[in-house]
Amino acid sequence: MLTYVYRFLIELTNNRFVSNALKKFAQSKYSSFIIPSFASTYKINQDEMEGTLDNYNTLHSFFIRKLKEGNRPVDQSLDSIVSPVDAVFEKHGLITEKNIIEVKAKPYSAREMLGDDNALQKYIGGTFVLLYLSPSHYHRIHSPTTGVITNQWTLGTKSYPVNKLGLKYGKDPLSKNYRTITEVKQPGGQHMAIVKVGAMFVNSIETTHKNEALSKGEEIAYFTFGSTVVLLFEKNSFQPLATLKEGTEVKVGEKIGTIKEQ
Numbered sequence: 001m002l003t004y005v006y007r008f009l010i011e012l013t014n015n016r017f018v019s020n021a022l023k024k025f026a027q028s029k030y031s032s033f034i035i036p037s038f039a040s041t042y043k044i045n046q047d048e049m050e051g052t053l054d055n056y057n058t059l060h061s062f063f064i065r066k067l068k069e070g071n072r073p074v075d076q077s078l079d080s081i082v083s084p085v086d087a088v089f090e091k092h093g094l095i096t097e098k099n100i101i102e103v104k105a106k107p108y109s110a111r112e113m114l115g116d117d118n119a120l121q122k123y124i125g126g127t128f129v130l131l132y133l134s135p136s137h138y139h140r141i142h143s144p145t146t147g148v149i150t151n152q153w154t155l156g157t158k159s160y161p162v163n164k165l166g167l168k169y170g171k172d173p174l175s176k177n178y179r180t181i182t183e184v185k186q187p188g189g190q191h192m193a194i195v196k197v198g199a200m201f202v203n204s205i206e207t208t209h210k211n212e213a214l215s216k217g218e219e220i221a222y223f224t225f226g227s228t229v230v231l232l233f234e235k236n237s238f239q240p241l242a243t244l245k246e247g248t249e250v251k252v253g254e255k256i257g258t259i260k261e262q
Contacts, residue, residue, distance in 0.1 A: 023060075023204070026224070031059035038062070042136035064139055064222045072142075074217030074253035081145055081238060081257045082216060083250040084194060085229050086138040087131035092240045095126050095232065113195060113230070114181060115155045122191050125235035129256065133227045141196060141221040142252050143214040144231060145259070147184040150191070152207075154180045180205045180221070184214060190259060193232040196221060217253050236260055 025031050035053055039046065039062075046053065048071045056062035075082050095101055099110040099120060110128075111120050133139060155178075178198040185191050196205050204224035214220065240257040250256060 023224075026060040026063070027058050029057055032057050035059060035062050038135075042134075044136065060224065063135075063224065066140065067138060072217070072252040074142075075255040076216070077255065077258075079258045080216075080255045081192075081231075081259060082142075083131065083252055083254050083256050084142050084144040084220075084231070085131055085133055085140075086251045087133045087229065087249075089244055089246065089248040089250050089256070090130040090132050090228075091246060092127060092129045092244065095123050095128055097124055099124055101128050101230075110232070113179075114193065114232075116153070116181075119151070119181075119183060119193065122234050123193065123232045127233045127238045127240065129231040129233075129240065131229045131231070131250065133223065133229070138252070139223040139227065140208075140219055140252075141194075141223065141229065143184070143209075143216055143218045143220050144194065144256075145184060145186050145192065145214070146216045147186040147192075147214055149182060149209075149212045149214060150185050151183040152181065154178070154205075178205070180207065182220070186259065188259060188261065190237040191234050192238075193230075194220075195230040195232065196223070197228040197230065198223070199227045 035056055038044075038059065039053060048067050050066040050068055053062070056065065072086075093102060095110050101108045101110050101113070110123060111117065114120050114123075180196045182194045182196070183191060184194065198205055205221055205227075206224075207221045209218065209220040237260055238257055239260050241255065244250075244256055
């Protein structure tokens with residue numbers, strides 16, 4: 001019953017009119033008045049910001065703020081995979097032979113998430129990592145590895161919440177929401193997919209990288225408002241850190257696992 005009530009309430013607000021209105025407000029000068037309260041409510045670490053609160057003339061510009069250089073050191077071990085975002089680690093697990101990812105005891109279709117059967121085949125039997133960004137987090141996305149972009153595409157139109165309630169009771173947000181998928185081939189030949197999933201109200205994922213070649217820790221995109229990143233790895237190509245537990249806070253550049261030789 002709770003599932004249906006939750007979905008009904010979300011569907012009432014999950015429409016283009018509301019999304020556009022919120023987006024326009026967030027990008028207007030009037031939204032600047034709520035930046036101080038936003039920063040206070042979400043306990044934003046202002047010491048690490050590139051600018052001060054007065055430097056941001058819209059809520060949107062504050063939300064996609066950059067950080068001072070050096071605030072997110074990147075693990076440079078040749079075999080490391082690093083977190084692409086500041087986030088809460090939700091889960092890692094197996095992508096089953098039936099292309100299922102299980103989150104909060106709920107199955108998600110990797111096929112539907114990727115929307116590409118050819119791409120899917122590489123990841124069956126592999127590992128997924130789920131990272132959730134709350135409004136308090138830094139919302140720029142960085143490359144978790146060094147490699148070459150082999151493909152990139154966009155899917156989805158929905159903007160369901162991707163927080164714990166959304167994952168548990170929502171209507172498949174990881175495979176229905178607006179999302180941009182970037183496939184990267186690493187120096188050892190292993191592929192990984194970086195699935196950037198938009199969230200409630202405002203679907204906006206802007207890519208910022210200019211070249212196909214990526215360096216570990218390089219900025220590649222940013223989210224507007226809440227969001228999630230799902231990393232998909234080929235079978236026997238990734239070993240997550242044993243210390244990576246559900247609810248752990250991770251930051252851009254921190255090691256979350258290692259590349260396994262194939």
